[in-house]
Amino acid sequence: MSGRAGRRGQDMIGNVFFYDIPLPKVERLIKSNVPQLKGQFPLTVSLILRLMLLAAKADDKADARAKALSVLKHSLMSFRKERNAEILKIYFMFSLQFLIKEGYLDQEGNPIGFAGLVTHLYYYEPSNFVFVRFLVKGLFHKLCQPIKGSTVFSDDVLEKLVLILANLFGRKYLPACSMKYKCTFCQSKVFLEDLPEDFADAVNEYNTKVQENFAHFLLTTAKLADMEQEYRLPLSKTDFTSKNWHGSELASYLMDNTKSISAISPFACLSGVVDNDLFHREVINKAVLRSLGINVTNCPLLYLNKYDNRGRRRPLNAYALDFYKHGSLIALTTDNWLNEGDAYYALKDFSLLIKSIGTSLSELCDDPNDNVLLAFQQLGEIYEKKLKCVT
Incomplete structure (x- = not known):
């Protein structure tokens, strides 16, 4: 067991008690080197929206703002590292820009529109933002058309709705090699179909906009990079800015190639990568400045x-849609390669997701007979009933 001897930022000295530990081990622990702790990137766009929601909706606004600022300021990543603190500030601004453009915050920073729904689904980021994009573009209203003369939806409509939700929120990947077993399943389809074309187009449109904004964020934060570290090879620690390399043909070539770039790793630019390539998501992780501590997951x-490391596409597991069709937990273990317990809890999460979306939409929607709201409510009841049959 390990922990902190004292409270970070408050206690200068802490006490450590060794209980039932042999004296030689205690001596070894006392004399050993203190490991260097590195904090991970602490912010996400959803987290920032949740903080803005907290600050706007709390009864005690001063206390809420203090708590929000505490989360933003006291990250282990930025502890005693002013450069990292500045990076987090710029990321905060990028997130605010994103949230305002997408209609989750007004110009004053107050949450509006679907902000509550997005924060409720924060653990599914970025699927929560894409889901709202589908709502705003009217794609769900186009899909959710009830049977003529009733408020009941056909199986085709509900299955398509599950397909879309599974592509967003039930993303469990299978290995690429599993595709060779495509015709050997008994009840399940196993491999999830792609999103319908209009929904896929909406995702690509969303990605293009977000990617452009993120590239500008990387270009802005590049000035905070530790260029001494960037010119040092990560394993050998060879530093190409040192005097030992002055006059070297390799060092000269490296320096000449980096004159026209500002946000690309000096070694990546040797392959012809330039700043504009940051607008392509597949390049970001390979080319971004390492000392920024930022990658495409942010x-x-x-x-x-x-795709796997051999360039083969990895299919999504269709467990959520398969269960909706056949209602068999056993089939998910035999066909979908899921442990029975894992399958049950994954289905339970998926069922709760549908119910929570229905609840959120009922709070946001003025019309209780809205087709999308009714479709999610009907789907939630059916899915919950199917799940209860296997417990």
């Missing part, structure tokens, strides 16, 4: 396809 992009 950008709320939804990748519709995922």
Whole structure:
């Protein structure tokens, strides 16, 4: 067991008690080197929206703002590192810009529109933002058309709705090699179909806008990079800015190539990568300045396809849709390669997701007979009933 001897930022000295530990081990622990702790990037766009919601909706606004600022300021990543603190500030501004453009905050920073729904689904980022994009573009209203003369929806409509939700919120990947078993399943389809074309187009449109904003964020933060570290090879620690390399043909070539770039790793630019390539998400992780501590996971992009290291596409597991069709937990263990317990809890989460979306929409929607609201309510009841049958 390990912990902190004292409260970070408050106690200068802490006490450590060793209980039932042999004296030689205690001596070894006392004499050992203190490991260097590195904080991970602490912010997400959803977290920032939640903080803005907290500050706006709390009864004690001063206390809420103090708590929000505490989360933003007291990150281990920025502890005693002013450069990292500045990076977090710029990321905060990028997030605010994103939230305002997408209609979750007004110009005063107050949450509006679907902000509550997005924060309720924060653990699914970026799918929560894409889901709202579908709502705003009217794609769900186009899909959710009831049977003529009633408020009941056909199986085709509900299955398509589950397909879309599974592509957003039930993303469990299978290995690429599993595709060779495509015709050997008994009840499940196993491999999830792609999003309908109009929904996929909306995702690509969303990704393009977000990617452009994120690239500008990277270009802005590049000035905070530790260029001494950037010119040092990560394993050998060879520093190409040192005097030992002055006059070297390799060092000269490296320096010449980096004159025209500002946000690309000096070694990545040797392959012809330039700043404009940051607008392509597949390049970001390979080319971004390492000392910034930022990668493409900090950008709320939804990748519709995922590939293994051999370039083969990895299919999504269709467990959520398969269960909706056949209602068999056993089939998910035999066909979908899921452990029975894992399958049950994944289905339970998916069922709760549908119910929570329905509840959020009922609070946001003025019309209780709205087709999208009714479709989610009907789907939630059906899915919950199917799940209860296997417990």
